[in-house]
Amino acid sequence: MSSPEGDDLGRLIGDLEAASKVPAKRRQVGIKSTIDRTTSLLSDKGALPDELARLVELLTVRNHLDQASLAAILRNLYPLGKVSDEVVLRFVGALGHGQLKPSLPLQALMLRWLVMVYHLLESPTILSQAYGVLFNLLDTAAIRPPLCHLLALVTRRKHVRPFRIQAILNLSRQTGGDPNLTGLLRVFKNYYPEIIVGDATKGRAAAFKHPDPQWRARLDEIQQQHPEHQDDGGLRNGFAVNHALGRRLKGTKALFPTVHTLHAQESSVTLEEIDSAESLAKNLEKIELPTQLVAVLADPLLQKFLLLRPDAEAFSRIANWLMACLDDVARGDADPAYLEDLLVVIHDYAVSTKTLPPLLLTFFERYLSVWHGSEKWDMVLEALSFVPLLEFKDLSKILEQLEHSILDNTSASQIALLKFYTLLLRRWIVAVEAAEHLDSLPWASIPELIEHVNRLALTLTQTSPTVGTYLIILDFYAAASMLYSKPRILEHIDITIPPPILVYLLFFSRSLAVMSRLCGVLVAYKRVWEAAMSSAVRRELSQHERAQVNVFNGFLMDVCNCLWRGRAFSMTDVNAQGCRIPRSIQPALESYLRAADPDLSLSTVFDLSHSPLLCLQSISFVRLLEEVDLEVIRSRHAGPVTQSSLSQLAQRGGLRLSWQEYRSGVLDYLESKGFPGVSQLMHNTMKNLMKARR
Known part of the structure; x- marks a missing residue:
């Protein structure tokens, strides 16, 4: 006998269709093996819509297949995809009494099957349209249990009519209080409790549970394997x-x-x-x-x-x-x-x-007091990310309880909390952009939230100083800069910048991706400050903002001094803060560098050519140019590149490249490699680069 995997369901159905037209005594070959292979394939892979329709025709039209074979097919009739209206109507039409109707046990299995695939019906209203036909079959005891279950699923208020209530009551009295009828009557009573009174619904009633949970589980597995599967259970x-x-x-x-x-x-x-x-x-x-x-x-x-x-x-x-x-x-x-x-x-x-109304905020205030914070972090945090923009004193009650429940002295809990604050801020951006009346919003809550997160971010730089953590921190400040970038919003809200120590820790991290992201965030904040001080925003800067402008300008000056101007840690320029490195430490750093390499200098060790994060990209750019002119040049640059070394290289027959061309080329090369932040910051800060780009 061939294995089920080697069989084709369509061919097997064809064999059954042919056998169904021939009486059993006249068949030359028995069909038991065909039935076994068919049911095995159905249980393994299910039936496609056209295969399902052919099998249903075999089940509903009188033929020469024995009842055991038909029942075996019906018990393993797992549909793939939706169940069409034609299939449903064929089963409904096969119900009842008559010489051409299937046997009553087979009809009971058909009704049971309709109950189990009810969630897959292509058009659930098709059974509603056939409600009268189904209801009139309740007097058939052999199919009553699955029929009552199906009617309980289909029943809606429009189906509950006085004549149907009376019919069920009469039938229930005749049958001695059939639990299935009592269960259906209770469904009716849900819609008209003032009509159905008395003891009619007080007896033992059917629970109408799923007839076969294991069958349903197998059906779900088959549906998930189908390429066109749609998860209706979740939709x-x-x-x-x-x-x-x-x-x-x-x-x-x-x-x-x-x-x-x-x-x-x-x-x-x-x-x-x-x-x-x-x-x-x-x-x-x-x-x-x-x-x-x-x-x-x-x-x-x-x-x-x-x-x-x-x-x-x-x-x-x-x-x-x-x-x-x-x-x-x-x-x-x-x-x-x-x-x-x-x-x-x-x-x-x-x-x-996409909302969390006040009643649910009240629920969470109470819930967080009994929640241990160890289960379902993601659900609690995602639900609370829909908290509307509130006065910070009201918001802080929930945030304090949340932090108390979640924080367990691990960096994982702190990172989860930071991600939550980033998501919350993004939700607020969407909400305030859609708001019509901005004057009434509690704008002061946003700067207070950012100040709150500033402390959390600084804590994370100590507990989890990793590249992944730094990028998560930058996600929050990117969201904050996006909020400030809206002139309509900027008119109502004070700008709050990241803490200086955080900026310098991120700038001197060991990841070029972190440096690039940081520079991109600083560019976004720079544009925000420019907009806030322009005529586009109709308000004056607050005293706190004016103090922050000087601090922020210090960020820009220090970064440019390190990367571009060869004056790292200088404090002689206006607003320069020397990256907050104390002057007393700088001579020790200079001595260390000279001992390591006499050609190194503290002022230039973080420029494009010497920076540990940028030196490989810089020399790779030079190598790329040399490869293009390989047949012309007689000497290659050993690196790192300086203004003096470029001049000497040209004299030795190497690349003819000016210092300005080299640095601009490195910025473009960084952009092409997916690190645009450094180039954006330089082109938005250095005046000679601004003119060149224009």
Whole structure:
């Protein structure tokens, strides 16, 4: 017998189609092996839409295949991709009594299959359209359990009618209180509790759990292997109630409430009836608030509804529910794991709505007091990154609790916190750019946050002095410079620069990438200062800003002195700070250099030719020019390049390259290698380079 891997499902289906037309006694070859190979392939790879349609036709049309073979195919009928309306209607049409209908056990398996693939239906409304046909089959006891389960999934408010309620009540009395009918009646009661009264729903009821979790797990694996797979379990219809919400929280005893509108009137409109954007817009003012409003945290339609029609009482009810959950955990009346599940839902809400309303800020204030900070860092930090721009005294309450929970004397926790502050600042940039009334915003919070992060960044240079950490620090200041670069925003906010010690530590790091990024950030800040002192911004600099201008100009002067002017650590120029190196130390550094190499000088040791970060790039640029003129030149430069060595090189028959051409060429070479920061800073600071570029 050939292996399943060597079989072709289409060919096997063709063999079954041929066998289905011939009575078993007249077949020359048995079909058991074909059935085994078919079911094995279906279980291994699933059925494509055209293969699925052919198999469903075999299952629904009377033929000569035995019931055991058909049942085996149906139990292993794993679809790839969506389930088409044609497949659904074929199964629905095969239900009921008649000589040409499949057997009732096979019909029960068909209904069970529809329940298990309900989330993959191409058009879920197709079963809603066939609701009457399905409902009228409830008197068939053999298919009632899976039929009630399917109807429970399909039922919406429009399907609940008095004649159907009466039909279920009558059938329930005739069957002695069938649990499946009682379960379906409870679904009906969710929509009209004032109509369904009495003891009808108090008996034992079916729970309508998934018929076969292992089958569903295998289906998910097959779907993920398919190249056109779409993860519908993670995607939610933005204009339909998420009826599967309760299954989102695993491992918690208390299910998260779903959207249900109880005590609705015949003429009222509920969220459960909304199935499109047009329907939501048309009925926005008529929709009644659902009973469990806290479902807004995970239901996309309810989120949109409360954003479009906010309600103070609704938000108060949601806040009360969340606080009750926290109180239960604090008192020990609820499993602490429930808070983790709740956090997942709140995180998803914040990410999907891009907001964190005041009620959730209150929740986090309480949550952080009981959170140990060791689980779900990423979710807590990402959710809190949507905190709106608040007064810093209000914001600091949450930030202090967050830092107290997360910081554990490790650099990893400090880096996580810095990344959070960078993300928070970026969110604020988006929010303030979209705001219409800027005057009312608490602008002072932004400089205070930057000052707060300044201390964290300096701490990180001591606890984790690595290239990766330095680049993360620069990410924050790049975001800050981006915020200041908006003239509309700059009119309302004071500029805050990085601490001087931090700038010099980053400049003298062992990474060219860090130096380049730092120079790029300094260029961005320079343009911000120029804009702030121009007529484009209608405000005067504050006293604190004027003091910072001089400090910032010192950064520029010191960097240019090191890289370009050959005057490292000089303090004779206006605003020069000597890179904050005390003068008393400079003679010792000079002596050390002379002892190491008599040709080295402290003033030039960090220029383009001698800097440990730039010397390789500089000489590589010269080598590149020499390779071009290799047939002409008689001598090559040994390096490092100086103004004097270039003159001597030309006299020996080497490259004819002026000192200015060499340095400009190195800057261009750095840009071509992905290090544009140094070139940008020089061209925006040195006057001779500004003129040359213009």
